Amino acid sequence: MTRSLVVLVSWVLLVGGARAQSPRASEVSAAKTLAADKLRAHIDFLASDLLEGRGPGTRGDALTQLYLSTRFQELGLRPGAPEGGYLQPFELVGVTGHPDTMTFRAGTDTAALAFGADFIASSGHSSERSELKASPLVFVGYGIQAPEYQWDDFKGMDLRGKTLLILNNDPEDDPALFGGKTRLWYGRWDYKYEQARKQGAAGAILLHTTPSAGYPWQVVRTSWTGEQFELPAPAGGEGERLQVRGWTTEEATRRVFQLAGHDLDALRLAANRRDFQPVALGITVSTGFDNQVRRRATANVLGLLPGSDPALAREVVLYTAHHDHLGLKADAKPGEDAIYNGAVDNASGVAALLEVARAFTLLPQAPARSILFAAVAAEEQGLLGSGYLAEHLPMPAGRVAANINMDGLNIHGRTRDVTVIGLGKSSLDKPLTALVRAQGRGVKPDQLPDRGFFYRSDQFSFAKKGIPTVYFSSGVDFIGRPAGWGKARRELWEREHYHQPSDELGPETNLEGAVEDVQLFFLLGAQVARTREPPRWNPGDEFEAPRLRSLELLKSGGAQ
Structure with missing residues (x-):
């Protein structure tokens, strides 16, 4: 014994x-x-x-x-x-996407991100083609709506058809908000994609850092490449899903923000306040997937x-x-x-x-x-x-x-x-x-x-x-x-x-x-x-x- x-x-x-x-x-x-x-x-x-x-x-x-x-x-x-x-x-509906590059444009300036090294993305729905065509990019902080904390990162902005850039995690500086350092569901990627869907967004991109995700970039690469699965959409619900769900590295995101003269660190700091307002970045994003769809x-x-x-x-x-x-x-x-x-x-x-x-x-x-x-x-x-x-x-x-x-x-x-x-x-x-x-x-x-x-x-x-x-x-x-x-x-x-x-x-x-x-x-x-x-x-x-x-x-x- x-x-x-x-x-x-x-x-x-x-x-x-x-x-x-x-x-x-x-x-x-x-x-x-x-x-x-x-x-x-x-x-x-x-x-x-x-x-x-x-x-x-x-x-x-x-x-x-x-x-x-x-x-x-x-x-x-x-x-x-x-x-x-x-x-x-x-x-299960299995979707294997073959992504194009992801291109960001501000005026005549562009930044093209490489799949795997700079971004990972998958189709948000189970059709043969999903894409973003010059979708306006909006920074929405943590992408959280939490009435019990009097917190709303969307502030009523019309986000239909836009692509949302979202911070991973939840605000952690104040112990009285969101559990302080303890992450709540509000800080999880699945919550953020769901909130973007509810806002009518076309796409959602999460900014990856190892501290905010709790794992390195290689985990994003292995988990979000290859065939991705989801439960079948309810009748009539396919059109409500995001076109694209993605992640970008911190270094790549900085390059994107610099296109239109935005300071990533300053916007991240602003996102930790209740009075944060979504920021239309003056940048569009384009990408697309030819998808192989099968049911398993x-x-x-x-x-x-x-x-x-x-x-x-x-x-x-x-x-x-x-x-x-x-x-x-x-x-x-x-x-x-x-x-x-x-x-x-x-x-x-x-x-x-x-x-x-x-x-x-x-x-x-x-x-x-x-x-x-x-x-x-x-x-x-x-x-x-x-x-x-x-x-x-x-x-x-x-x-x-x-x-x-x-x-x-x-x-x-x-x-x-x-x-x-x-x-x-x-x-x-x-x-x-x-x-x-x-x-x-x-x-x-x-x-x-x-x-x-x-x-x-x-x-x-x-x-x-x-x-x-x-x-x-x-x-x-x-x-x-x-x-x-x-x-x-x-x-x-x-x-x-x-x-x-x-x-x-x-x-x-x-x-x-x-x-x-x-x-x-x-x-x-x-x-x-x-x-x-x-x-x-x-x-x-x-x-x-x-x-x-x-x-x-x-x-x-x-x-x-």
Whole structure:
């Protein structure tokens, strides 16, 4: 038995109480079976070259779905999809664009940006041609409308048909605004593109810097080139989408601003004030794409462990991990590794999902609430699989007690701490903190709050529906390593391996710390599943209102 489990058993015996002692002891016993070799076995298969990077709608995607559904079946989980079966199929529209150069013009002066080096862009809709023809360029600061902060970067300007240049991130100088250094959804690229669409813009370009994005330019290049996926537009909605969604480097953006005599730094400074006004730059932008459009099928994979309590079994604890990755590198040179294996991101999270499911099946009795295990598709394309599941849940959102999301396990060894992304948002903090301390470790908040990790993985899809969520990762204080080693390793991994073909399982991969984290995933869900009072968002949290609406809908009989 590991040291952390010995401590946990002692805690159970001391504070569990006579009636709660037996089930908690059985949970600890099940958690003891979670082991590094079992995790590694799943990762070995899911991140193998055979699956060719698990790109959505590919053979590797289909093999992944088969592997997961048969594993669920082997564990005795019931089919969990809304219409029966283990698969929840849905359609993706894949668009591969072949961009022209991007040309900016101010009077007779022009600046032509090179694709890849200066800009990355993709079609905003699924037609054979998308383009910007001398579209006026307007700088709209952060592109945020937030009534609760009395903030509106658009100020009523007519932006129809224009292209918006938008700063990444959100204003961070004032702790009383937008969480200060902590990034909110307002700072995320998907929010900004959506706001541009709502304004009727023809295109939207984000200014990339590594600090504002939280990742280097190479991640933009790998994530936004090749085939891009989206859910099909609703009937009649294709015309409302942006023609072009793009990114430009800071150096290239400076060249563009200089065309018309604008100072980028001065405008960025002005954008941090409430009284900022959009600036028509006197510049037009032109570019276009010939698109290859095809529809592909993918699927979420869902397995259900029915609850044992006649009343609470209608409610579920939802575990999620995304099973997709980036597929094959479209522009790989001969002899170059062209497979985005995605071992950490997120074969490791899927391995954790499978092992947590196995641990639940070892309990002598199923928990009071049901447990729904969902391996979701197309996360790398903008949380598409979890977004589809959130809109097509097998039960009303008000009956989902909590979502526990697993995205990327610790591969560097054991830690003295656990990092909770979104610490302070919900009542899930309390049981999680107790379990972490019982392992002899400590809880830390997000160590990189400016990167908005809470809004970058699948839990966000369910939080928007009001479902209390938890998402945590390993800490940075590694046992047997000097101070600062964990932070340095994390930065190195992000710089060299994140969304790169080198994200592979190797002999140096150390899953001992991952085991302790997976035990927490299991034990937290087990506690939520047997606790009569469901989790809740803390008062005033941004997701409290949709939760209250979903619960009220249940009470009124509008959702059964």
